[in-house]
Amino acid sequence: MRIKFRAQAFILSVILSSTFASFLEYEISQHYTEQNVLMAESPKSHSPLDTGKYPMPPSGLELEQVHIYVRHGERTPVGVRLAGPPANLPEHWMMCRTARRFQASVNVPGIGSGMDEFQQSRRIVERADGTHNESQCLLGELTDLGRKSTYSFGTSLRELYVDRLGFLPDSLQNAEAVYFRTTNVPRTTESLQQIVHGLYPSSKCHPEAIPSIFVRNGRDENLLGNAGSCKRLEILLIGFAQAAASAYNHTLEPLDKKISRYIDGHPVRIDGKPRASGILDTIRAATAHNIKVPPEFEEKGVIDIIEKAVVAEWFAGKYKTEEVRRLGMGRLLDDLSTKMQHKAVNGDKDPLKILVHSTHDTALAGLASTLDVFDDKWPQFTSSITFELFKSTSVKNSLSIFNSLMSPFRSKAGPEHYIRMRYQNKNMILPLCAEEGKHLPGSPEFCTLTAFRERAKELTPVDFVSECAPAGRSSL
Template identity: 70%
Template sequence: MKALTRKSNRILDPPPSLDPVDTLALADTHDVRGNRRSGTPTLIPLSPPPWHLARPGDQSGEDPGTSSVFYIHMLLRNTLFLHCLRLFILLQTSLTLHLATAQELTDTSSMSTNGEPQKFQSPLDVEKYPGTPEGLNLEQVHIYVRHGERTPVGVRMADQPANIPEQWIMCKTARRMQASVHGMPEIGDQFLESRKIVERKDGTSMPGECLLGELTDLGRKSTYDYGTSLRKLYIDKLGFLPDTLEKADQVYFRTTNMPRTTESLQHIIHGLYPTSKCHPNAIPPILVRNGRDENLIGNTSNCKRLEVLLVGFAQGALFLRLFESSYAHVIPLAAASAFNPTLEPLDKKLSKYIGGKPVRVDGKPRASGIMDTIRAAAAHNIKVPPEFEDKGVVDTIERAVIAEWFSDKTEEVRRLGMGRLLDDLSRKIQHKVEYGEKDPLKVLVHATHDTGLAALCSTLDVFDEKWPAFTASITFELFKRTADPQSSSIMQTVMSPFRTMTKPEYFVRMRYQNKNMVLPMCADEGKHLSGSPEFCTLTAFRERIKELTPVDWDAECAPGGRASR
């Protein structure tokens, strides 16, 4: 479990537009004499200077050994002066870099293709959030959000004529690493601060260069904006959450153990509850599970039966794009045989961009890898070959990739893939229903991946067969309805003290990509709110989730599997 650490009442890793950069003194553009210079930023140590740089004889003309008292006096004075000077440089440099960073991110966040909003980003639309039928009160919200924009997870199409960059200089912000270092008893715990810079295989480096699959500056900005949208919706518009977070038990934040999701969640938190709106004693932790316990995405690592099914049905391992090199041996045979023929007509247009090789589901690069690179480039306003701007071309590749990953919708795959996550959701909702106000938890935010969102939608039969955009999100909202006192007759009102109180009704609404989802499992009469099919009764919702929950996870995940019912 990771926790947000507060230092001087400031949560670490703030949103890019507010990032004070580093707390180490930087000699970024000038040397110690004030002369303009170029090169890699230099870290100025904050320890006292070597003794020979502060010799009293250097200022007075005296022999250094003539006056030990004078020597000590001058040493202390010069040391204090240098510390003050360095503090001044620190503040000036931090302010300058902060302003430059804010302007840079403002420019970056407005990037778009042909002046239009980014196609591959899905911000939360507060203005179009639909109202609810009278009498329904929001009780709890579960949010699953994909991380922000990132670099491709592999280097593809870097050569001519595609010329998509191999190195992406788009990670200039939040390069600070801060780790708690246990000091001596008389010193106490301290923080070790440094900067992270990507080193290339030839030993060279470029500040601001991103790792493969890393959250970029644009991704940090978009996830921070997502957090501010959550604040506008659930605090400013609906008044559901408190304006200031006074107690950490009102919120729940969890992420997969990947840097891009963890950093995305940090920025979402800062947008939802900035430092000024978070009580020092209510700093929310960020929860992370061990790989064997992870359920935000299909866990093929700890469920061999699921891996067997995915390979057999050519869906591809859900972890494939997260740990691509580890799953290079997974060859989706069925999807390849079914969809490679549909990709063959694209060879004349696209093969020149991938070294003359054909575009195939199981090709090198894989069709999913091509789409990954193209989408990441387009999201960052990087020019892609014109053929990849053709909707027909992109749609053809997307259909093949979707089939590779999500074509299998058998009950066993649904149960082993998303069953445990849905069971977590169902149990937490039921706990809120049973304990009411005694359960203070109001909002749960999970940072996940495109595969997690698509698998959830596919499991519940509402997947639109489109790859989830960056910052796309799914929400499950729990509503409570009590008896309407205005609808009671006079006789009912008179007799009300003598009859049992009507139990409240509960409903669940699923939303994806700013749209209400009408769940097929709640389509029958009596399984949803009359006149509002998107509001599934909690009873119907939990009944279906129970069917999707593994009875014995370990037994069902054995390579041979085991019938659960």
């Protein structure tokens, strides 16, 4: 029993990075009974999954597979900004009291069982002067509130797809029915662990069906626009950022009189010090945790102007070009459409039902922009994009009959399949399937899988390595 427990605990543990150890599930559970943990939530802090208003599909459609891309939970800023007077925002964020105990898997030669032993330890942030505080967060770290909100996201998934729809079983008996993947960043990895714990805690998992968490090497990552592995994409992004600075810096000039005093007298600019994106990052992190910000940053007009400029810098022009779409989101869309096609072809022979990907704001905005449904608002913490695959169960479906008649190369016509995209709890009507015949009649939010795959194919790099050369496709 002891060996079996160790094996299960090891699989359940979250790999933060090569320098971070794993924490056990009982530490997660302890979080929700700890009385002194920050539990306050701001209405602006994150975008929860609204299961109560989930729109049921038309009759004749059956849900087959769900792909979810979720931004990590609330975190600290990635840099120190607006600290000290007159802004007085924290330099050190004391919001990480939970999940500080870890179990590192260590190899013990000669133990005979072939299993690793576990060394318990605590992780504590040490400052440059040698002082420390067990509650202090690292820059960019998932906070206690972030852990709570991502756990809640997982319980909402369970409420929707297990309890309400009966799409997923109450207890996980087959690990191949679920797929969980994260970018190799501690805050996304921890967020995904919280989500998994909410969806399928160990008490709801068969001993042989403990879910795995997948992570890719940096060069293979496609859950975001991976400029680190694509030089051409890096060049394009830098160019668009410079263009955005030239086009939008003047729109930020009126804010100098209001907020320059909070940034050491510097002007507010896209390419300023700090950058406008950095200011927005710090303010959004603070408001998410109910930290009081200077009154100027509570003015809707101020934040709206900054957000518009930052969104322009990161997304407005970039993802309107086919090349950035191909290099930034093409491989992700190819993965998505390929797995859906596999499910459509194989049906119940493919057991995979739900896929949850823990990623970043840039991934959600990039994906929505690529599909021409971005709302030009910076994605909130725990925002998500969902793609649901449905199959038609109606024999009299007119579109299925039409497709059958028009498909002489098919040896056997199967049911029609549709994809519905949801973002920020809303159905998205994709322009790519607006034409008649490319969506379910009377329901334009249900795009045919065929139309979706055609667009995904157009956006998929034929040779990613070659297209990522500095000169791009022109060098082919």
